[in-house]
Amino acid sequence: MAMTAAVKDEISRLPVTRTCCRKAEVSAILRFAGGLHLVSGRIVIEAELDTAMAARRLKRDILEIFGHSSELIVMAPGGLRRGSRYVVRVVAGGDQLARQTGLVDGRGRPIRGLPPQVVSGATCDA
Secondary structure, three states, rough: HHHHHHHHHHHHHHOOOOOOHHHHHHHHHHHHHEEEEOOEEEEEEEEEEEHHHHHHHHHHHHHHHHHHOEEEEEEEOOOEOOEEEEEEEEEOOOHHHHHHHOEOOOOOOOOOOHHHHHHHHOHHHO
């Protein structure tokens, strides 16, 4: 296992119990590993991760913290990818989740960078 993969695996196993920290983590993952897509006029959120543990954690946190169900898709290795990739996709309620995590504003316009509640939050939110 490469050093980066080992670090990612270790971080994904760390328990995070405070809700504010879990919200900040989900917001950051969706910002940096995710993307917004418009499908039939609705926002669909996808995040592509390279460890199954991190993908399962994101899926669980989206449901437990924000109340939105998501699907986990395993993409087999191919082309330039050597290992499996894991996509967490939120279709139903994607627009709500995008607002809750600060990916879009109240009018549905994309926001650059991390949401203010993460950037100006407590030390544990960083």
